[in-house]
Amino acid sequence: MEANGGGGGLEDGGDHAPANGGGHGLADHALANGGDQAAAMEAGGAVGNGGLQVMVAPGGVVPAQQPDPDALYQVFLCFPAQEIARCRRVCRLWRDITSTEAFRREHQRHRYRTPMPLFFFQGPGPFRAVDIRDRVSRPVIRYSSHHEVLRIHGSCAGILLLSSGDRLYACNPCTRRWAHLPPLHVDHRIVGFYAERVSGNFECQVLYHDRQEPADCEYWIYDLGPAAAVRSIGRPGPEDEGEDDVNLDLVLANGIAPSYMIPPVYVLSCLHWPLRATRGNVNRGLLMFDAGQESFAFIPPPGNGTVVGDQLFEIDRHLAMAVLGVPSTVDIWVRSNMTELWSRRYSIRLPMYEINLNGGYHFTGRLAPGVFAVPHDDGNTSTLVQCPGILLQFDALGDVLQRYQLADYQTFLYRHAIQESLLLHPAILPMQDTDAVDGDPPFFRNQ
Incomplete structure (x- = not known):
């Protein structure tokens, strides 16, 4: 997926696409498409989401009589991540409530947080996504150069895997933390990006294959983090060999479509690709990669015969x-x-x-x-x-x-979806937007 645009992140105010209905209940104007909460705070009014509102005095000053901190804590748990970042600027109490690691983790687990499908508007501005739950569109990634091309290769645990030219990055738009990665996408095809929770922390992996002609692809896994391990897994299939395993090996040898074109879906530690993501597996089933076993398999599609x-x-x-x-x-x-x-x-x-x-x-x-x-x-x-x-x-x-x-x-x-996350992931994303130098990375330029 690729688009051109210009400057910011999810926690920035930004403009919102015109639409009817929905809305955040923001300030006096109650804009149906999100509006600018910073402006709402300056004008005075209610800042909130999904019917939950907190009153703010003109100029962004919180009234002396504040709600109970425990009640505020529960309210903030229901706020989208990008609004939490904006609320931290209101006063020290709000910042203290929303900046603890315990709050970040509970916000991540809260029932109101669901993956937000990233249905992008393609145009001259930033990456914009449609938030289906709140029925608004908002900027996700902004960047200032109209000559820059960003391409999203996947998302997991609130982290986007994206490239600009021959540079590859992992980035959380909400926390504005990021990391440089090896340019895996230059001589290989990235086909999956997924995360597993281990000992309370996330471990992220990139699945990719080389480009071989004639078709003889080999598959690799790159582990994000301090170890930055790279290992080849070949073309592993089920232990019991059969006719389907021969066909599976042929399909894997031909290669899986890059994830920026057809991203897989990650469900219960397995990546799943639709029928058209690979060549040669018509009527053979959906392709699945078990991240725990690190092996591929076919699973049958629903119904009988060819699925439309x-x-x-x-x-x-x-x-x-x-x-x-x-x-x-x-x-x-x-x-x-x-x-x-x-x-x-x-x-x-x-x-x-x-x-x-x-x-x-x-x-x-x-x-x-x-x-x-x-x-x-x-x-x-x-x-x-x-x-x-x-x-x-x-x-x-x-x-x-x-x-x-x-x-x-x-x-x-x-088809990409991201769950907005306030988790810092320091081992995976060691750098912050203040570490950007000379326009690198491009999505924090002129912030």
């Missing part, structure tokens, strides 16, 4: 797949972790009349890139539909929840 549609995502720690039944219906299938069988959870109706009014979407027999299903905390699922110049969000009944549109931008739907 290939969007993979997670629902309640289960692998889920969206399948396009007819042009106006999306079926959601969920794979049981116990039985390893698929069951159809529900169907989503697409309002074709509304979609056609906005120019329709390019129907090619697959979901991507026109339609994307998004799970919610309450167990429901909404749908994003990409139309020319506008992104539409519908509920399961086909009613319009939100319209996302921005002048001079084009809607372009990407």
Whole structure:
């Protein structure tokens, strides 16, 4: 995924894409698309999210009679990470409440925090993402040079893996911490980025393969952190050899599509790729990489025969797949972790009349890139539909929840998702934005 843009991070105010409904309940204007909380604090009003508001006096001065610190603590747990960073500037009490490691960890585990799908607007400005839960768009990464090209290779534990030219970085946009990585993407293809929690801390790995002609790819794992270990794993498959294992080896030898094009979905310590992420595995199944065993395998797709549609995502720690039944219906299938069988959870109706009014979407027999299903905390699922110049969000009944549109931008739907995180990850991300030198890294330039 690549785009051009200019300067900031998630904790910055920034502008927000025009849209109807949703909103953060911010200050006097109650802007439906987020607005600028710093301006709200200066003007005086309510700063909050999802109906939770804290009153701020004009000029950003907190009234002498403050809420109970324990109550504030619970309120801040429900705030998005980028708003927490802004609240720290209000007063010492707010900074003290939200700056402890205990708060960072509890904020990460809080039920209100869910992965935020990064559906980017492609245009002259920064990376912008649609926050499905709050129905707003906001800047994620800003950078000042219009000649710079950033490409996202993956995200996990609140960390983005991205490249600029021949430079590769890991970065948390919320904490503005980052690290230089070896340029794995230059002579290899990065196909996965994932994290495991070990002894209370995250360990991040990059899965990649070399580019061999004729096809004879070998797979490698790079461990982020002080050790910075690199190891080859070859093309490991199941221990029991069979016909499928021969086909699996052929598929792996041909190589997996780079993750900036088709990112895998990480569910229960396994990476999963849709059917079209590899060559030669038609009707063989979805490709899976077990991060614990460090081996590949095929798993069958839902239904019988060839599956139309290939969007993979997670629902309640289960692998889920969206399948396009007819042009106006999306079926959601969920794979049981116990039985390893698929069951159809529900169907989503697409309002074709509304979609056609906005120019329709390019129907090619697959979901991507026109339609994307998004799970919610309450167990429901909404749908994003990409139309020319506008992104539409519908509920399961086909009613319009939100319209996302921005002048001079084009809607372009990407599959990356990031969980906003306040965790510092000092072993993985040792540097801060103040360590930037001469415009490197480009996403902290002129901050």
